[in-house]
Amino acid sequence: MHKTLTTMIASLATVMLLTASPAKATVYRFTFESFDSELTATGEITVNAADEVVAIAGEISGLVDETIGSVTPNPDFSGPAYSPDGSFIYNNVYYPSGMSFDIYGVLFATAQNPGGYWNLWGDSPGDYSLWESASPYNYPIEETGTLSVAAVPELSTWAMLGLGFGGLGVAGRRRAPRLAQRSIG
Incomplete structure (x- = not known):
């Protein structure tokens, strides 16, 4: 019994040491569902200690089938910035309580639309928008819907x-x- 308990404690300590990271980051799973059920976006975002979205991955399906590839860095974090094509104003700030994103939201790119961007932002609780730009001020997809976000438990x-x-x-x-x-x- 004593040996089993000691082994379990040592194993736990090893796992905690191996999963410790110097920069605190939290991973969240998200699902955006348009009100008309024509567009769904699912995936994960990684948020650093300053509440900045630093990574995003997932899929957009329905009206298009695209793979979310990368978050667009904000050179003016935490203030708003213009997307490289000038179509969106974004800030990449994640709010851990209340609305997940404000009116600026998070900007990201997909593998299938390398010259365009996607912006996911919140207008009010329960009312989010996900728009795509194909070129400056050209929005082929403009959907509103709901967003659910949940933290992914860490390995420890x-x-x-x-x-x-x-x-x-x-x-x-x-x-x-x-x-x-x-x-x-």
């Missing part, structure tokens, strides 16, 4: 959960024979 969180369940299993197995002996006697 899963390790702690596993350790907890393992400990409960060991404790339960260890006590089961004692309970059985008492009821027999």
Whole structure:
């Protein structure tokens, strides 16, 4: 029993050390669904300690089928900036409470539209917009809908959960024979 507990604690410590990172970043899963159900965007965003979206990956499906490739960096973070084609004003600020994005939102590119951009922003709670620019001021897709965002648990969180369940299993197995002996006697 003592050896098993020691092994579990050592394993947890190793996992926590290996997953520690110097720069705190949080990964979130997101789903945008247009009100008319014609467009869906799903994927993950990575947000740094300053609440800046620094990475995005996923897929857009429905009206188009495109792979989200990269977030467009904001040279004026946390203030607003113009997209390289001048079609959008964005800031790439993620808000961990309340609305996830404000009226400027996050700007990203897809592999299938290398010269254009996508902007996902919020007008009010429960009302988000996802627009595509194909060239300056040319918006072939203009959809409004809902956005859901949820944090992705870190590996260390899963390790702690596993350790907890393992400990409960060991404790339960260890006590089961004692309970059985008492009821027999």
